[in-house]
Amino acid sequence: MTELCLSGISPAEVELCERLQRQSGVRVADCCQCGKCSAACPFAPYMDIMPRQVVRYMQLLQPQAILKARSPWICVACHACSCRCPKEIDLPALMEGLRQEAKRCGRIAVKEADIFTDLFIRTVRAFGRSHEMLLMGLFNMRSLRFLQDIHYAPAMYLKGKIHLLPRRAKDRTAIRRLIDPYIGKREQGGDRA
Numbered sequence: 726m727t728e729l730c731l732s733g734i735s736p737a738e739v740e741l742c743e744r745l746q747r748q749s750g751v752r753v754a755d756c757c758q759c760g761k762c763s764a765a766c767p768f769a770p771y772m773d774i775m776p777r778q779v780v781r782y783m784q785l786l787q788p789q790a791i792l793k794a795r796s797p798w799i800c801v802a803c804h805a806c807s808c809r810c811p812k813e814i815d816l817p818a819l820m821e822g823l824r825q826e827a828k829r830c831g832r833i834a835v836k837e838a839d840i841f842t843d844l845f846i847r848t849v850r851a852f853g854r855s856h857e858m859l860l861m862g863l864f865n866m867r868s869l870r871f872l873q874d875i876h877y878a879p880a881m882y883l884k885g886k887i888h889l890l891p892r893r894a895k896d897r898t899a900i901r902r903l904i905d906p907y908i909g910k911r912e913q914g915g916d917r918a
């Protein structure tokens with residue numbers, strides 16, 4: 726016998742919302758919908774669902790609307806939202822969980838954001854810090870924009886903003902211990918573009 730759901734919310738959506746809250750450590754019920762997160766977010770003008778609305782969809786047990794959206798991929802985890810939040814809701818942690826879930830479902834709304842994040846984390850793991858020239862080259866190759874922004878490279882190199890060879894951090898092992906669990910979570914999200 727199938728379960729009758731009069732509210733239109735499936736048990737799978739309820740379970741997904743509960744799992745996302747558990748993984749991120751965010752209790753969406755704590756949000757009072759004041760909108761300070763949306764007002765503080767420097768990337769809100771580029772989002773299709775405002776940060777406040779992301780939490781509201783989670784409160785209403787409608788995660789599928791967020792998984793289709795660009796907003797989780799636009800979030801850069803700057804924490805401007807959580808700093809302004811009177812309830813100290815860690816919205817960037819929730820956004821990361823939503824990105825991972827969207828990736829598991831094959832719904833990568835902003836492929837460039839996923840490519841950049843993957844490459845950034847892997848270069849930091851390899852060198853203990855970001856190597857901009859390598860990151861720029863790999864990003865252009867993976868996103869199939871081979872010569873994008875190449876005209877900036879000579880001036881950036883002459884000003885010492887980028888270096889031909891990567892500079893390595895002293896204790897890369899400690900950095901890898903921090904990054905490896907995150908890489909594992911990202912890889913569970915599915916194949917990259």
